[in-house]
Amino acid sequence: MEIVRQLLERCHTLGSDPRNTNYAGGNASAKGVATDPVTGSEVELMWVKGSGGDLGTLTESGLAVLRLDRLRALRDVYPGVEREDEMVAAFDYCLHGRGGAAPSIDTAMHGLVNAAHVDHLHPDAGIAIATAEDGPELTRRIFGDRVLWVPWRRPGFQLGLDIAAIKDENPQAIGVILGGHGITAWGDTSQECQDHSLEIIRTAERYLAEHGRPDPFGRRVYEPLPEAERHERAAALFPVIRGLVSTDRRQVGHYTDSPEVLEFLAGERHPELAALGTSCPDHFLRTKVAPLVLDLPPDAPLEAAVERLGELHAAYREEYRAYYERHATPDSPPMRGADPAIVLVPGVGMFSFGKDKQTARVAGEFYINAINVMRGAESVSRYRPIDEAEKFRIEYWELEEAKLRRMPPPKPLSTRVALVTGGGSGIGAATARRLAAEGACVVVADRDAAAAEKVAAEIGATALRPQDAAVAVTVDVTDEEQIVRAVRQAVLAFGGVDLVVNNAGLSLSRSLLETTVDDWDLQHNVMARGSFLVSRETARVMIDQGMGGDIVYIASKNSVFAGPNNVAYGAAKADQAHQVRLLAAELGEHGIRVNGVNPDGVVRGSGIFASGWGANRAAVYGVPEEKLGEFYAQRTLLKREVLPEHVAQAVFLLTQLSHTTGLHVPVDAGVPAAFLR
Known part of the structure; x- marks a missing residue:
């Protein structure tokens, strides 16, 4: 309908400018005539922003639609201020049709005011007048009789009656200042209503700018730090x-x-x-x-x-x-x-x-x-x-x-802040997505900035603002200063860190005689040293928070199983595996649990396998690289291929085991040689 289109357009115009109203604050309405599908006769209706919606992003489903004859008839059964909360439940009996949003407490204001279009907003300039000690006099001085003063009253039916009476008694008025609260404006058309709202707001802004003292907060005593x-x-x-x-x-x-x-x-x-x-x-x-x-x-x-x-x-x-x-x-x-x-x-x-x-x-x-x-x-x-x-x-x-x-119940990881290293691909990306799906705020850390940004953007795609769900940080885990900086970024983004996933890794598949010192150092620097540095810096934050936490190492089946041509990788993973035990023993007094996951054969979606490890392992086992996942699956007890999502599932489950620390969970579909005990 055209009336709904105009209303939504007005809502978006007013709600998209923070000078006009705060997020999810205020409401707007329009009255018009539609055909009653039951009687076929015309009926007066009001479309108004429902409870909990935001003007700037409002859609038609966020409107409540009410019959005006029934809404106005509530005057006859209004029991008075002491029982006016009961009127909100009565709005349900005024609804027209199915669907739509629940009516808000301000519905009476819109329905009772005799105007085709009504806006109720919370502009800073308007509230400044509304909260001034001499607000009534300021309102007269600034607006004359064009905008009138309404003394403070809690939102509800009586406030709607008060505004309606002032509107009826003052036909020249375009709106009111609500003491301690905000503004309400009206108009015969949607455009006129919008113009009146903006006139009140901009007039108040100009008055404050032209007449306001330059030092309302007093003498400067605390200069900001650089x-x-x-x-x-x-x-x-x-x-x-x-x-x-x-x-x-x-x-x-x-x-x-x-x-x-x-x-x-x-x-x-x-x-x-x-x-x-x-x-x-x-x-x-x-x-x-x-x-x-x-x-x-x-x-x-x-x-x-x-x-x-x-x-x-x-x-x-x-x-x-x-x-x-x-x-x-x-x-x-x-x-x-x-x-x-x-x-x-x-x-x-x-x-x-x-x-x-x-x-x-x-x-x-x-x-x-x-x-x-x-x-x-x-x-x-x-x-x-x-x-x-x-x-x-x-x-x-x-x-x-x-x-x-x-409100819906919180998700399992609601209020938790997770930092995932190597989060730009493979197991790390799958883990970041899973933790976010369970309610965590996620810091996607990766040496590849573009990859980290991509995963963070995917996670944040459904959030009001992407940064509310996930942020990306660029970090080489072998660099102590970069880790300190990345943890600081995580803290400034969400307030702290509660869950750390040490996932960053790489592998070079070479025999002992072909393994160079550089090969050895690279793999130990990324996995053994990197995990140690990340755990140390995030543990500092968790201890300062005093709320416990989780550190999860993505180790490997190779930390306990001796396979050919991976001496540097296997030794680095064994180092990580023992860090789990050592840190579990040390950090338990702070309520910080340290556990590990031992995956095997994660080929599809794996950054390590895509970087050459897969080709080397396929050559070692004498199978085509594209069949490597199937090969790994067939050597397991369950005959199932392991995917990054399966490792992510294990990480999530470990966060739910409140009394478990020092544990390694195999995610290998059953490799007897890698059984821990």
């Missing part, structure tokens, strides 16, 4: 912070050192403003009521910063529990967790956290929205968010709790 030093400091602190904020449940992290964040943290008033918390319901539902702020200068000794973060985290948890107890009623949902979602470190940046990378990243984006709001409000007035009791009512709103209950 970029290289800043990122090094962030990488050192991130695993510690991630471990702290995962006290109640494990979290994934996102690091931001954007100019907005660094400017806010440079000002002397940032502790005072941060303590006031965010205001717009969309903001604090993702950022919690307030962040944790490190109260040390950027150049404080690292050990002092770590110690102080621990103290502040303990105090934050106590205060959050006290906040919950101050406002909870007997029918409130149980406390969801007392850890912060946002941690601010002056001179370094912001660390945000969530159940996955997207949630963590979006939480950080919302706090930047909050910083922009504070800047705007403080530049022309004083920032005054809604009070604590109102924040609690929304944070622990039964409607929000119901939304959480509707």
